[in-house]
Amino acid sequence: MAVLKDKATPRGKYPHIKRVGDFLFVSGxxxxxxxxxxxxxxxxxxxxxxxxxxxxxxxx
Structure with missing residues (x-):
């Protein structure tokens, strides 16, 4: 999981990006x-x- 330093801090308990295998999930x-x-x-x-x-x- 990653929270990007150049983006706004997430308002919830989730990352900006989560990698699962070959997939990247983007949230927030x-x-x-x-x-x-x-x-x-x-x-x-x-x-x-x-x-x-x-x-x-x-x-x-």
């Missing part, structure tokens, strides 16, 4: 950054969110 991935903000998310003063799926996908 999102556009969340190490500082717990999210790439591709903007919130205005009224609380309206703007989500940019392209930026969120690129954050992986």
């Amino acid at each position: 991935t999102s556009s969340r950054r190490k500082d717990n903000t999210f790439a591709g998310v903007e919130v205005d003063e009224m609380g309206t969110t703007n989500l940019d799926i392209k930026a969120q996908t690129a954050a992986f």
Whole structure:
């Protein structure tokens, strides 16, 4: 099992990657950054969110 140092800390008890034989299982991935903000998310003063799926996908 591995938790990647350049990614945000998992919020649960699971690794970023687990290897079983020739398989790699990926869990807990999102556009969340190490500082717990999210790439591709903007919130205005009224609380309206703007989500940019392209930026969120690129954050992986």
